[in-house]
Amino acid sequence: MVIYLCLIGPGIILLSFIYVSGIKNKTGFCKFSSVTMQYTQNETFNNSNYVNKNNEFLHWFSGFTDGEGNFLISIDRNYVKLRFKISLHIDDIKVLQVIQSNLNIGRITVEPNRNRGSFIVEDISGINTICSIFNNYPLHTSKKLDFQDFYKALLIRNKDKNMSDTNIEKILYLKNNMNSKRKIFTYDTTKSQIIIDPNWFIGFMEGEGTFGIKTGSSLYLQVAQKNTSQECLNAITNYLIALSNNTKYFHKTEGELEFTPASSQNNKILPLNVTSTINAKTSVVSLVVSNLDALYYYILPLLDESKFYSRKFIDFKLWRMALILKIRGYYYTLEGKNLFLDISEILNKRYSTTVSTENVNEIINNISKKFEDILKKDAPFDIELDLPHTKNVRKFSIANRSENPKTVYIYTNEGLIEGSPFTSYSAAHKALGLNPSSNTCNRYVDTNRLYKNKYIFSSNPIDSASKG
Numbered sequence: 001m002v003i004y005l006c007l008i009g010p011g012i013i014l015l016s017f018i019y020v021s022g023i024k025n026k027t028g029f030c031k032f033s034s035v036t037m038q039y040t041q042n043e044t045f046n047n048s049n050y051v052n053k054n055n056e057f058l059h060w061f062s063g064f065t066d067g068e069g070n071f072l073i074s075i076d077r078n079y080v081k082l083r084f085k086i087s088l089h090i091d092d093i094k095v096l097q098v099i100q101s102n103l104n105i106g107r108i109t110v111e112p113n114r115n116r117g118s119f120i121v122e123d124i125s126g127i128n129t130i131c132s133i134f135n136n137y138p139l140h141t142s143k144k145l146d147f148q149d150f151y152k153a154l155l156i157r158n159k160d161k162n163m164s165d166t167n168i169e170k171i172l173y174l175k176n177n178m179n180s181k182r183k184i185f186t187y188d189t190t191k192s193q194i195i196i197d198p199n200w201f202i203g204f205m206e207g208e209g210t211f212g213i214k215t216g217s218s219l220y221l222q223v224a225q226k227n228t229s230q231e232c233l234n235a236i237t238n239y240l241i242a243l244s245n246n247t248k249y250f251h252k253t254e255g256e257l258e259f260t261p262a263s264s265q266n267n268k269i270l271p272l273n274v275t276s277t278i279n280a281k282t283s284v285v286s287l288v289v290s291n292l293d294a295l296y297y298y299i300l301p302l303l304d305e306s307k308f309y310s311r312k313f314i315d316f317k318l319w320r321m322a323l324i325l326k327i328r329g330y331y332y333t334l335e336g337k338n339l340f341l342d343i344s345e346i347l348n349k350r351y352s353t354t355v356s357t358e359n360v361n362e363i364i365n366n367i368s369k370k371f372e373d374i375l376k377k378d379a380p381f382d383i384e385l386d387l388p389h390t391k392n393v394r395k396f397s398i399a400n401r402s403e404n405p406k407t408v409y410i411y412t413n414e415g416l417i418e419g420s421p422f423t424s425y426s427a428a429h430k431a432l433g434l435n436p437s438s439n440t441c442n443r444y445v446d447t448n449r450l451y452k453n454k455y456i457f458s459s460n461p462i463d464s465a466s467k468g
Contacts, residue, residue: 067207
């Protein structure tokens, strides 16, 4: 049984619960056995270090730490050093500064040769603050177990200033079973239901999430974590699915984008579905939402109302534009399709170590300007009809069938490929060794963009001057 001391005003409340531990087997499942921990009144910390901090930020910080944070213990003879660390790409140094500013603890280091910056807390006052935060804004992934061991080490260290050999051995045991060396996973059976706070979710998304576009046309949102955090992954899944019950529709009114409440009685949009897959080699579980309607009607309102602290906001901004191009039908015009492809080419490729920062900023500014110009035009789809996206696509295709190309010409630098022109997209796909139902022709036709840096698709013959 575990005794927790909670400071509420001048009083102390004692809480007790049982822990169980699991030893991970090769399949990722756990066998359980009971363990016991004890805390005393002298081992609690003053809450004044964090009570005045922004509540939303601390939930975000907890989620971001679940994604990016590390709890480290080092021992040199009888000296025990505790360190909390968040390391990011050097382009994300500003989010480390935001964290330092909000918490008023720690220091920031920069390693230019490794393109990395770190937020580090290692003084005893700062470590006490970190522990106070995570005792009140709990972590949800298996990283919470590293924190618990880290916290145990702190309690031992604070109780035994001279560090006896016995206590050194206790801390050494904790150290040698943390992080990548961990084989035992404990779960609090009386608090097994994790409650996902929206700000925690955004923080976790900024650490472990992806705003993606697959194969140049399919949008998705993904979070990933080791299967040792399955309880957390289940909670995230339930949280996302529940968004279907608290939906807000996102409509266009007088040229502006705004939220309007949904009518559940007349809701034609299917509930949100989360797909879970696991990588057998890495044991990483990916949760994916890829249905366009779910992304737009259920996920986007949450994201639009949330505060981002890292440069992941840039990815979200680009992804958001691509989502609106799709859902409103602009994607199915040549201008909208080209802009969508512009977005897919720069999305998640914004680091200065891969491309010039100046070029990225210029590209994003140009994309934003083109997006604003497109929104001034009438949308091909009337989303106020609350129809699923597939039905809007079908209606649009029927209405514009005569304008769709019936023939596709495929060129390389050497001219038309064998069999070209093709009288259907499926025939063209077969000639390229693609699935006949592929979306490749539709995605590239008349865009003057190279597919696989080799092929150009056109609905009309291209003379050599134009192709050059």
